[in-house]
Amino acid sequence: MMDKVYTRDSAEARSGLLLYLFRRWLNTGLDLLYPPRCAGCGRVDTLWCIRCQQEIDAVAFPEQLMTLPPLRGSAATGVHEGKLQQAVHALKYDNARVLATPLGDRLSRCLEEKQWIVDTIVPVPLHLHRQRIRGYNQALLLGAYVAAKHNLPLEVTAITRQRDTTPQVGLNREQRQANVTGAFAADPSVVTLRSLLLIDDVYTTGATLQACAQAALDAGAAAVYSLTVTAARI
Numbered sequence: 001m002m003d004k005v006y007t008r009d010s011a012e013a014r015s016g017l018l019l020y021l022f023r024r025w026l027n028t029g030l031d032l033l034y035p036p037r038c039a040g041c042g043r044v045d046t047l048w049c050i051r052c053q054q055e056i057d058a059v060a061f062p063e064q065l066m067t068l069p070p071l072r073g074s075a076a077t078g079v080h081e082g083k084l085q086q087a088v089h090a091l092k093y094d095n096a097r098v099l100a101t102p103l104g105d106r107l108s109r110c111l112e113e114k115q116w117i118v119d120t121i122v123p124v125p126l127h128l129h130r131q132r133i134r135g136y137n138q139a140l141l142l143g144a145y146v147a148a149k150h151n152l153p154l155e156v157t158a159i160t161r162q163r164d165t166t167p168q169v170g171l172n173r174e175q176r177q178a179n180v181t182g183a184f185a186a187d188p189s190v191v192t193l194r195s196l197l198l199i200d201d202v203y204t205t206g207a208t209l210q211a212c213a214q215a216a217l218d219a220g221a222a223a224v225y226s227l228t229v230t231a232a233r234i
């Protein structure tokens with residue numbers, strides 16, 4: 001009996017090892033054919049290099065962002081330009097999830113400088129069809145990092161999309177606001193009396209963040225703040 005169990009386990013272990021070696025061989029082959037490149041400067045063999053990281057480390061946090069009602073406070077870690085823009089773009093479009101760590105770290109340090117009383121982290125939900133295509137929500141990756149750093153709960157279901165909106169790119173402020181009005185709903189069992197921090201990658205006109213904040217307040221949230229990696233204007 002014992003022998004049988006032992007034999008089966010070792011056979012499983014062997015096939016697991018073979019699979020692991022095959023995957024490693026395949027990845028090494030792919031890396032040789034298509035070596036990873038830094039999203040900031042194109043340097044080979046890394047998705048984000050130390051020099052590019054040093055450049056974003058040197059970007060000082062701007063003063064308070066203009067806070068649009070019903071948000072209680074809004075901040076961004078920098079203007080949407082240069083290396084920061086490249087890093088956000090890579091996180092969003094080039095599958096460079098590894099960038100959630102340095103960018104999440106900026107968010108985290110920026111939050112430390114604020115006098116905000118926040119008890120819950122909420123990532124801005126992505127369009128459903130876009131999440132299916134991309135496979136991940138960059139706001140969720142960033143939010144998860146901040147939540148872990150600050151030891152706060154991450155509530156992914158606090159705010160959900162009720163409908164897919166047309167992409168905000170190319171729309172003016174009024175069109176953006178009309179596009180997102182009523183697009184979100186908040187779960188009262190999660191948000192009631194909580195002070196939420198919305199996390200997203202970019203603050204363009206703030207229309208999406210405003211719509212999320214309104215949905216949360218309508219559902220009973222006590223206050224809503226927003227923090228993004230970049231802002232189109234400060």
Ligand SMILES: [Zn+2]
Pocket residue numbers: 038039040041042043048049050051052053
């Ligand atoms: Zn680089």
